[in-house]
Amino acid sequence: MSTQQALWLPGIGQDFVVGTKEIDTPDPGQLLVKIISSGLNPLDWKIQDSGYIQFVPSYPAVIGEEAAGTVEAVGEGVTDFKKGDRIFFQAQIGSKFTTFQQYCIVFAYSAAKIPENISFDQAASVQVGIIPFAVALYAQQPEGLAHLAPWLEGGHGKYAGQPIVIMGGTSTLGQYATQLARLSGFSPLITTASFHNTELLSSLGATHVLDRKLSTAALKDAIAKITSTPIALAFDAISLPDTQQTAHDIITAGGTVITVRAPQVDNKSEDKVVQQVVGIIHAPPNRELGKSFMPVLTQWLADGTIKPNTVEVVPGGLNGVSSGLQRLKNNLVNGKKLVVRPWETA
Template sequence: MRAVTYRETGPSSVLQVVERDVGDPGPGEVRVRLVRAGVNPTDWKFRSGGMPGGMSYDEVTPGQDGAGVVDAVGEGVTGVRVGDRVWLVLAQHGRPHGTAAELTVQPASRVAGLPDGASFDLGACLGVPAVTAHRALTSAEGGPARLGPGALQGRVVLVAGGAGAVGNAAIQLARWAGATVVTTVSSEEKADLARAAGAHHVVNYRETDAAKEILTIAPDGVDIAVEVAPAQNIGLDLEVVRVHGLVSIYANNGGDELTMPLRAAFGKNLRFQFLILYTLADDLVRAATEDVSAAVESGALRAGEDAGLPLHHYPLGDLAAAHDAVEGGAVGKVLLDIADA
């Protein structure tokens, strides 16, 4: 099979297209013939050496997300069969080989059914973005451990950076769960994408007093802030998140150091959640994959320009260019085309 690998960290030029054997699945494992793979920011950060663990193996096939068809199952696997359409989560976490390949062998726990009618493009857009968004939305005080229709009814969710992949998933999942969704953006182009994703209110923080506008929409404050840039936005979060509210922080855009006035957070009894999927407990990943699949099946999670998530396709052999596009801030989702759908 063809795969893209690297043997040392560094610029995207360390990625090489190679031919590799693919093994049979062992007990509890599934082999998937991939059609699409998703590219995430952590892929290039691991590859470049910007995150620990990027070179934990002699050779790495990057890629956490993907979608395809099961072509073999190991002993003891239940729930998926040969021929099933599936999507993958955390495919390269704790393993040398992920989804930048024609086939991948994965633990069955990292393989979820792709509902009928959902495209492989959509399946490859789930994984890291949707599971991250799910976790960000499911830890509010008195809120649900799971998502579903009505789970966030009556709540207001603020999504910072609604035009990003995680922001897009958070908007769609929060709306599916019944929340009123407010999002902040930096341009009219991104505002259009956030509206397409389903945001009820879009605030361009470069053109207006964002805190004033958000508090006009939600006078008592928002229940959850899904935060991508805490170093820049902490002042806004402290101002607009309600008493006993939650700030879910999943990225460090705009700065690696977070400083905040503690009494302002004390005064509102705020809770802060810092999250990354690579250390998330298995039961939480499992709950998220089940809920995300349910959202896909209901039609609540979509991908593409009309869903506020433009898709940028690259062939498998151009993974270096795909990594560069994500590192350069491509708006939407970068995908690898591995096989015909």
């Protein structure tokens, strides 16, 4: 059996180690993909530090949540992809599917083709960033809010006149949330960020950028000067306890805060919903959403409707993962996505 280089996590709290791993064969409905670029995410260092049994049930394990590459082989029944296609994808759970390695298995329903104007590095930043907001807003309940998606008939601009607040607009999730909210028509579209990112967020669709350091009271006052319509929806792309609390406090009675981490709100009002999104396209209720969205996402990237994050390639291939994750852990990455190239591993 052929082997490859892979980044192994021996156990919780341990250092990553580059080693060998077998190259798997795709089953029906799957693809074997040569990974050209793999994205780094905060969940990766959290798995290393603390372990998440829902993502890594046993060790040693290979982790990594998203990547872009070329199709090397197709499993039985796959008709939408062929050998040589450039694709990007969100990884499934399990070491044969994860992305800190040179090859992995991908479920065809979750993959999207990379348009010619988008690089592998850019494409590797997309799915984990855009899927949480897509699931939160457009998946059926209870996974999402069942809003009509902007890629479906009647969905583009449907929510015009309804305000939204996106906490942490410059984060990877925040940038994609801003763009999807723009396509859905939410207005005013208010984000919180550092002021030096105002131009970036305005280019993505934000109508107003408010200082992320404002107190809750000051943020309420600033929003009241923008709109008299009560805020019924907030998306917290950061989801630290303080940002969750602020989002909770600024929404109106009957409103909803979507978080990407477990809710941690003190004195939660009974008439306000704080709901964590599980931004995974592989969850059975979300697969149809993915099937309808992936071809559109390819087109939107091609025509500039959706703009990928600015990316930075961390040198060293798989050996660069540890330093990149440490930067994420120390909050030293702002407004861009870190990626590694597994085939540059020494």
